[in-house]
Amino acid sequence: xxxxxxxxxxxxxxxxxxxxxxxxxxxxxxxxxxxxxxxxxxxxxxxxxxxxxxxxxxxxxxxxxxxxxxxxxxxxxxxxxxxxxxxxxxxxxxxxxxxxxxxxxxxxxxxxxxxxxxxxxxxxxxxxxxxxxxxxxxxxxxxxxxxxxxxxxxxxxxxxxxxxxxxxxxxxxxxxxxxxxxxxxxxxxxxxxxxxxxxxxxxxxxxxxxxxxxxxxxxxxxxxxxxxxxxxxxxxxxxxxxxxxxxxxxxxxxxxxxxxxxxxxxxxxxxxxxxxxxxxxxxxxxxxxxxxxxxxxxxxxxxxxxxxxxxxxxxxxxxxxxxxxxxxxxxxxxxxxxxxxxxxxxxxxxxxxxxxxxxxxxxxxxxxxx
Ligand SMILES: CC(C)(COP(=O)(O)OP(=O)(O)OC[C@H]1O[C@@H](n2cnc3c(N)ncnc32)[C@H](O)[C@@H]1OP(=O)(O)O)[C@@H](O)C(=O)NCCC(=O)NCCS
Numbered sequence: 001x002x003x004x005x006x007x008x009x010x011x012x013x014x015x016x017x018x019x020x021x022x023x024x025x026x027x028x029x030x031x032x033x034x035x036x037x038x039x040x041x042x043x044x045x046x047x048x049x050x051x052x053x054x055x056x057x058x059x060x061x062x063x064x065x066x067x068x069x070x071x072x073x074x075x076x077x078x079x080x081x082x083x084x085x086x087x088x089x090x091x092x093x094x095x096x097x098x099x100x101x102x103x104x105x106x107x108x109x110x111x112x113x114x115x116x117x118x119x120x121x122x123x124x125x126x127x128x129x130x131x132x133x134x135x136x137x138x139x140x141x142x143x144x145x146x147x148x149x150x151x152x153x154x155x156x157x158x159x160x161x162x163x164x165x166x167x168x169x170x171x172x173x174x175x176x177x178x179x180x181x182x183x184x185x186x187x188x189x190x191x192x193x194x195x196x197x198x199x200x201x202x203x204x205x206x207x208x209x210x211x212x213x214x215x216x217x218x219x220x221x222x223x224x225x226x227x228x229x230x231x232x233x234x235x236x237x238x239x240x241x242x243x244x245x246x247x248x249x250x251x252x253x254x255x256x257x258x259x260x261x262x263x264x265x266x267x268x269x270x271x272x273x274x275x276x277x278x279x280x281x282x283x284x285x286x287x288x289x290x291x292x293x294x295x296x297x298x299x300x301x302x303x304x305x306x307x308x309x310x311x312x313x314x315x316x317x318x319x320x321x322x323x324x325x326x327x328x329x330x331x332x333x334x335x336x337x338x339x340x341x342x343x344x345x346x347x348x349x350x351x352x353x354x355x356x357x358x359x360x361x362x363x364x365x366x367x368x369x370x
Pocket of ligand 1: 004215216217218220248249250251252253254255256257304306309310311
């Protein structure tokens with residue numbers, strides 16, 4: 001038995017490789033550090049789906065295709081307007097992605113070309129859902145998407161109604177690249193399990209969103225920022241000592257696979273620092289960095305090889321951009337939907353039902369007595 005399936009290999013994949021010993025993440029052959037420096041999110045999505053970085057012509061066509069599918073129907077917007085305004089953004093996203101299947105007369109079609117088309121549609125429309133909910137819950141009308149902007153820029157425009165600031169767009173684009181895929185993480189595995197039963201793509205993505213939501217996975221970014229707000233009130237060191245003393249976890253630290261620094265944190269730390277230098281809220285970087293230093297020098301973290309993961313510096317980056325804390329995980333969905341759907345396609349190409357077994361430790365031989 002392997003509790004939590006730790007160390008179990010369940011399939012071949014050529015989407016991404018997570019090397020937890022050397023701290024290297026690659027997407028279809030390319031190091032994430034290289035992609036983060038030199039590509040856009042759209043190029044990375046293309047790579048994960050089609051196994052190559054697009055040339056100029058391919059990228060232009062891909063941009064146009066994504067941009068043409070950003071609209072949400074009036075019916076879907078009406079459903080959103082009827083939802084309780086206090087609904088968590090990820091719960092709304094999970095609900096609307098599921099509801100989108102009802103608008104697709106061919107939802108059950110899981111041939112690979114059809115799933116690929118639906119993957120593009122979901123990737124294009126998810127930012128519209130996230131931004132629409134932010135407006136609806138604040139009593140505003142949703143802002144219609146634009147076709148002349150890239151993926152990240154259009155998202156910022158729909159969120160704010162203003163021409164997006166290039167630095168904000170660049171930071172979001174980088175964030176989206178870093179989160180697009182990550183081996184057989186829990187939500188991707190969830191999507192593959194659902195696909196393994198030959199269920200439709202909407203079901204697979206809905207399962208994955210539900211799995212991502214937990215604070216041990218994608219929900220950790222929100223939890224990390226909440227802890228930084230608390231640590232600011234108490235002071236970094238007293239807060240750190242209290243949390244450890246109470247046997248609680250420092251959110252954004254630790255990883256099932258990485259036993260060295262998460263390579264994504266290597267990109268997000270300087271990004272957070274750069275953003276801190278440009279805003280009046282720069283102290284969020286300093287605070288996170290102070291807590292990281294406390295952890296790095298503490299025996300408990302050293303013995304267990306616990307380092308910041310992607311969520312640790314992702315939290316101050318998103319916060320300084322002005323993304324509401326409860327919407328952090330939605331941005332994770334906005335990116336990881338590419339990885340999920342790329343894995344669904346891979347699963348479909350060589351499918352076998354995923355069905356592990358449990359070790360039964362309950363009683364036997366009981367008889368019903370009435
Ligand atoms: C990511 C995570 C769920 C991985 O869990 P895992 O591989 O199952 O590891 P375990 O929960 O078995 O933890 C191993 C040990 O490290 C400790 N540990 C793990 N993460 C810790 C953290 N963030 N803070 C303090 N202690 C931590 C555990 O208490 C455990 O200690 P023990 O051996 O004395 O019992 C875990 O590190 C965690 O909860 N991190 C915080 C949440 C987070 O950032 N999640 C996002 C991941 S990308």
